[in-house]
Amino acid sequence: MKQILKRFGAGMLVIILLAGVVFGPGSSTTVAAAKKDKTKPNVVLYLNKTGYTRGNVYIQVQAKDKSGIKSILIKKGKISKSNARYWKKASNITKAKKKKVTSNATYSVKVTDKAGNVTIKRITVTNIDKKKPTVKLSQSVVSGGVLISVSASDASGIKSVKWIKGAISDASSAKFNQAYNITKVRKFTVTQNGYYTVQAVDRVGNKSVAQIYVVAKQALYDLEEYHGYKLNRRTTVKDNLGRSYTNALVLETSWGEHESTYFLDGKYQYIEGDIACCHGSDPTDALLQIYADDILLYTSETIIATQEHKHFKVDIGNARFIKIKITDAGEDLWDSSEYILANCYLYN
Secondary structure, three states: OHHHHHHHHHHHHHHHHHHHHHHOOOOHHHHHHHHOOOOOOEEEEEEOOOOOEOOOEEEEEEEEOOOOEEEEEEEEOOOOOOOHHHHOOOEEOOOOOEEEEOOOEEEEEEEEEOOOOEEEEEEEEOOEOOOOOEEEEEEEEEOOEEEEEEEEEOOOOEEEEEEEEOOOOOOOOHHHHHOEEOOOOOEEEEOOOEEEEEEEEEOOOOEEEEEEEEOOEEEHHHOOOOEEOOOEEEEEEEEOOOOEEEEEEEEEOEOOEEEEEEEOOOOOOEEEEEEEEEOOOOOOOEEEEEEEOOEEEEEOOOEOOOOOOEEEEEEOOOOOEEEEEEEEOOOOOOOOOEEEEEEEEEEO
16 A cells, blocks of 8 residues: 555545445446346256267356346256245356256256346256167067067167077177167067077167067977877887987877877967887887867878888967877787877977
């Protein structure tokens, strides 16, 4: 102060002091200007990212007012001007003018100018996608196999759908690099038993998988009889011509015939296999018959010990029950004969 007095004198000091009073930041002139401001702040809200993203987004605030901006508050939810208790818990972003949000929701922004005018604006965030796609699988019987249909959905949309044989739990497994792409058709047909896995990827890269077990081909050897004589299961057996069969069923006639019934519950369209005379028995000519729900569908040619096996393929029409009957054509019904049912499968 002494230096100012020496340099400018007492008169100049008075002028400087008056300037501070009249024109300073907290001067009555500034306050008066603020009081004359009856206009609410001009506020624009926008996001730093407009497309779908797996990450977070920033709500950014652009605010202008002739008296200046006093405060900018932001709160999740639809908050009105009168909800004072909610605004007390709001985040103050007056300096940053932006707020990072991690989830989709509606956010309210309250901007107050220095004259006390308030503008409330809201913005709804919908482009954050951190959820994995939803994938559902179903199967149905079709000609030549089992059709697997895929239902896949996601908020950001589905980018790709692939399938691969086997049960794969890791949605990011490198095995999907060799998987079959079915993004457009979203269905595929299989002819082999086992697990199948479908991978779905949404447009921002979230991945999920779903598995389904399919029985496209069922060996009769592995099914238990529902009714009738139990079939003799043999891992290896030879026919009367010395040819070997693996995992075959041996039907032994008693009183000149043999019957076995299986419950299939309508799961299969066809039965296919071979029938031959078993080596080492007292083979006689015979006939094989197949019934579906008590309706005779098939009678084989005569099975002769000195000839090749007879191959059969019968449309059983998704019957609930099938009956396999072999009738011995020999004259002496007291003697039993054995016949091989081999390579026998149920499929669609």
